Amino acid sequence: MKYAIGVDFGTESGRAVLVEVATGREVATAVYPYLNGVIDEALPETGRPLPPDWALQDPDDYLRTFQTAIPRVLSDAGVTADDVIGLGIDFTACTMLPVRADGTPLCRLDSWRRQPHAWVKLWKHHAAQPEADRINRIARETGQTWLDRYGGKISSEWFFSKALQILDEAPEVYAAADRLIEAADWAVWQLTGVETRNTCTAGYKAMWSKREGFPPRAYFEALHPAFADVVDDKMSRDIRPVGERAGGLTAQAAAWTGLRPGTAVAIANVDAHVAVPAATVTDVGRMVMIMGTSICHMVLGREEHIVPGMCGCVEDGILPPFFGYEAGQSCVGDHFAWFVENCVPGRLAQEAAAQGVDLHTLLEQKAGALAPGESGLLALDWWNGNRSVLVDVDLSGVLVGATLATRPEEIYRALIEATAFGTRVIVETFQSHGVPIYELVACGGLPEKNRLLMQIFSDVTGLPIRVSASKQTPALGSAMFGAVAAGAAAGGYATVYEAAQGMARLKDQAFLPDAQRHAVYNDLYADYLRLHDHFGRGGDDVLKRLRRRRAEARAQAEPVHA
């Protein structure tokens, strides 16, 4: 029996899963909670405080994940290193760091350890907004064609926003960095001794495309004179498709992990994207939804289409030779967590306790007893702005239809319905721009937790929803890519398609749309769209004015610092 290992690097921890190559059976799992977690208040050891909106990580937490979690799955499963043929990893993105030419992170050096810009900038580091604004403004002014592939807007979370912030705020760090690299690629480098760059992060987070490469030198120069040669000086133009072999495990990495030297290591991947084939999706027409605090929507297409408001369209970005389309909703699980935390009265908490269930379960029960339209409520799911298709972080939530008879479970259901309407907008925008979608495939934490939500998504969109059989779909996907890196001759697979055939599974049960509920939701959706366009496309910019006034009021309320 042959095995592959997938390692999924999350926000708070890294997770290794040992998988049977022939069947996809997940034999053992081990989680390493990062020693330094998310660094958003003060640097480790020196205690140097961080400004607001910063979020860093310690690269040695990634190595500790290898050193801890991989030996543990081997030992838990009683599998010997000889039977492990490949290793794949996936990562949050864009999570990036400055390193020396030999791969040493700057933050590991005594001379830079007190400098925040020397550390890993985690995906949710949001302090590079001024740089993102500059990137967008100059792209529009200079008519950059790649901008349309990203819904017309680059995020502060992405690679060049973060890189430019280093140059703006710490030019000495920028100068000392021989390389600026995605943590995903850096981790593979640590395993293999070879620096590689993957199509997924390059395409979705660094404006690279297979046909056009990176944006032109003149554009980077317009951002900052010293940024003109960022690609050639600090990065690489050699971008390797996901699905390839990056190299073999070094002796040192073999010692860390307990695996054999030379074990095949796959080109790095992004957590959401690697989940696509692991959710059995290896062709067009079936959209994958990774559903957790937010939703990441991914679908494959045979051609490149410019679809308004998506997060990116990248050739070979998910699965060569397809164009991988990504879209997103920024407030899903977060929404319900906010509601339960802030809006549910104590009497319901007591009722839940009496039943021995949590509040989410109780609300799901009560909301599930309602028919579509029965709450009389309609919401816009913009509590955390709108990612797709409006690409506007300054939007905020709307609830209409409340009466003195409105109960908490009705609001809860309206919030679920709003996120489902938001997904329907994304689905229909893809469909009307040449990207067919006829089925949804869900993975992530939410589908396990909330069956009502899944049924409402199906009723609202009118599409069947299948659910990934794995509870750790990204890690399974990484193991699949590891098995492909090993190749068929070693007992793995020749292609990701074959790996998906052998290793990816769906649950038997599907969520199917109910025709009657779908009909009511069609009416409600028409109203949702009307509100969506009124508040989101300039009918009334009140949400932006409210946000601006809130910022002004808070600025005045805060004491002035010396």
Place this chain on the structure above:
Amino acid sequence: MKYAIGVDFGTESGRAVLVEVATGREVATAVYPYLNGVIDEALPETGRPLPPDWALQDPDDYLRTFQTAIPRVLSDAGVTADDVIGLGIDFTACTMLPVRADGTPLCRLDSWRRQPHAWVKLWKHHAAQPEADRINRIARETGQTWLDRYGGKISSEWFFSKALQILDEAPEVYAAADRLIEAADWAVWQLTGVETRNTCTAGYKAMWSKREGFPPRAYFEALHPAFADVVDDKMSRDIRPVGERAGGLTAQAAAWTGLRPGTAVAIANVDAHVAVPAATVTDVGRMVMIMGTSICHMVLGREEHIVPGMCGCVEDGILPPFFGYEAGQSCVGDHFAWFVENCVPGRLAQEAAAQGVDLHTLLEQKAGALAPGESGLLALDWWNGNRSVLVDVDLSGVLVGATLATRPEEIYRALIEATAFGTRVIVETFQSHGVPIYELVACGGLPEKNRLLMQIFSDVTGLPIRVSASKQTPALGSAMFGAVAAGAAAGGYATVYEAAQGMARLKDQAFLPDAQRHAVYNDLYADYLRLHDHFGRGGDDVLKRLRRRRAEARAQAEPVHA
């Protein structure tokens, strides 16, 4: 020392207050909780069930109030009947009943006791909506000019809606009723043995005006052939101005109350309207707000103006010779009660308990620490429809601007601000239609309970707010009218103006608008108005569609009764 007694008939109880005529000092108060309360599920004794939306009362509860509460204030105060010179009453309205020619309520007769239509229809009996719809439709079709005096719409709560429901559904009760009468006038009749009708209820609830009288016979005939002579057959065209003496206490009523036979009794009044002079308002320019579960706005004018969306404009309706204007907001205290009941998490309840305060107080503290605009929220205060100025019960509440950082106290403050914006719409509508307002005078329960709300009302409207010194302003007002009914020669007053001079008081402290907060609220108010018109004046009728769908969903969800 001379005294007057005011009796205020509320929804759940009747309250008697004994007041010193010279000073307005409230010497004693007694409350009688109605034995049969609000009858909305089943008739007393027979247990006959009532349909939805019904709300009845037992007229004998009004007599028991006289019999119980008046003797108690006399005894508590140690005042003898000889020193009580007058008695006034005020009532909820329209609260009406069918009686025999001698004043006997039909429901007191064995033959009618099981017939719901024989009982008192309380103000909040809402089952006469079909009749109200007919009244409005035919009024519009036949170009009735009086309709404009009521904001273009007659409520299901009003006199002819209720009377017509009796005729429609129980013609035998209609036929058996020698009189249809406001409970206010019926109670005075029981005290004096004389049937009188007052300008206040006739004007505000029965479409009567001093200059035009009641609507024409042809109009009533168009409503129902048997309704043509409702005024002459069942009512009276002799409408007596508030402020007059109705008569003297009968021997029987003297025995009930412990007062002297012949004690002066005033023409009946309505609870909200009688509060106006008791809040020191006896001239134009100062709007009274009776603030409780809802707000009733009242202002005096020298001329008749048609102001869109008011509840009524009645000559001599509040205080002769003025035109009394009434407007209203249907969801104020109710709003905050709903919020505390349904939307405040248990952790805040624990925090309130730890501080030894109630949740309203805790929320007021937290909301009071916020600056205008700081919540980033804006609401439309339509949780219970909109009374003035849109006159539309099918509207519902709207909240915009929510984020994952939104806290309960921010929503609470947004709801307060929304009610203040709603009052500003009413104030500005009066002002722009020839009815000047330069100061607000508040009474009712809310001003005592929520200082933050009062300050926000002042900051939003830009007007100073004074507060009535009495915690039972309507009862004080009734006592004032009682003192006027007694007259100056008996130790009372010749006019309500003089009574107000002697007996009505304001608190010393006023709420004054803060210029800086008012400036921010001016901006927010512009946004409120834009939402108000978008959702309330046809920009998007989504609120009505949601309500219709809710009704449809509920109708389908309910089991079909045989």
